[in-house]
Amino acid sequence: MRRLAVFLASSDGHDPAYAGLAAEVGADLARRGIGLVYGGGRTGLMGVLADAALKAGGEVIGVIPRSMIEREWAHEGVTELVVCDTMHERKAIMADRADAFAALPGGLGTLEEIFEVWSWRQLGFHAKPVGLLDVGGFWAPLLGALRGISATGFLAASTLDDLAVAPDLPGLLEALERRLGGAHRPAHGDGPAPR
Ligand code: AMP
Numbered sequence: 001m002r003r004l005a006v007f008l009a010s011s012d013g014h015d016p017a018y019a020g021l022a023a024e025v026g027a028d029l030a031r032r033g034i035g036l037v038y039g040g041g042r043t044g045l046m047g048v049l050a051d052a053a054l055k056a057g058g059e060v061i062g063v064i065p066r067s068m069i070e071r072e073w074a075h076e077g078v079t080e081l082v083v084c085d086t087m088h089e090r091k092a093i094m095a096d097r098a099d100a101f102a103a104l105p106g107g108l109g110t111l112e113e114i115f116e117v118w119s120w121r122q123l124g125f126h127a128k129p130v131g132l133l134d135v136g137g138f139w140a141p142l143l144g145a146l147r148g149i150s151a152t153g154f155l156a157a158s159t160l161d162d163l164a165v166a167p168d169l170p171g172l173l174e175a176l177e178r179r180l181g182g183a184h185r186p187a188h189g190d191g192p193a194p195r
Contacts, residue, residue: 003037005100006038007104009104009107010041010045010072010106022052023049023052024052026051026055029169030053034173036050037097040062040074040075041072042072043072043073045105050075054077059079061079062078063094065089099128099180100131101114102130105138114130122185127183132165
């Protein structure tokens with residue numbers, strides 16, 4: 001994996017441990033020689049992640065819509081800052097520049113972005129793996145909701161299994177790498193996920 005797109009909070013959250021996690025992830029990606037593709041801002045966990053990756057000598061590509069430059073304080077120190085016109089362009093450029101996608105703790109924007117790339121993978125629009133960094137069980141309530149949806153038959157078990165989930169970065173990178181190069185298309189009649 002050459003580059004990982006990371007979606008995460010543009011705010012800090014209440015617990016400073018999340019900023020610590022973002023910093024560790026940024027530094028670890030740089031040490032492993034994996035380039036970071038992210039939303040290009042300096043606010044919240046996004047800024048912490050990018051600063052840590054840069055400080056450790058990593059490549060950081062930020063992608064930000066012109067209208068968000070002030071709101072998220074575009075990061076001037078990144079390796080490459082791509083300024084685009086719309087949110088749709090931002091996501092398309094991020095998807096194009098990365099080999100895989102991961103979500104760290106975040107809010108609505110993070111959810112929207114990770115769900116979009118996961119649903120695109122299910123539809124076969126790309127074959128890049130998608131995962132959640134489930135630090136401290138942050139995503140457990142969401143995963144519970146997804147298992148509930150799967151039990152109704154609206155989300156294939158194989159699609160839920162296709163989402164890489166791990167409590168730490170090394171585990172998540174392994175899970176993503178296992179899925180690299182393998183497109184996911186749910187089989188017809190694929191059943192619900194086990195509870
Ligand atoms: P949040 O998780 O809400 O803090 O947002 C994380 C990132 O997602 C920020 O860079 C937001 O600008 C971005 N974002 C929010 N909504 C969208 C959207 N609809 N499409 C693409 N990116 C978004």
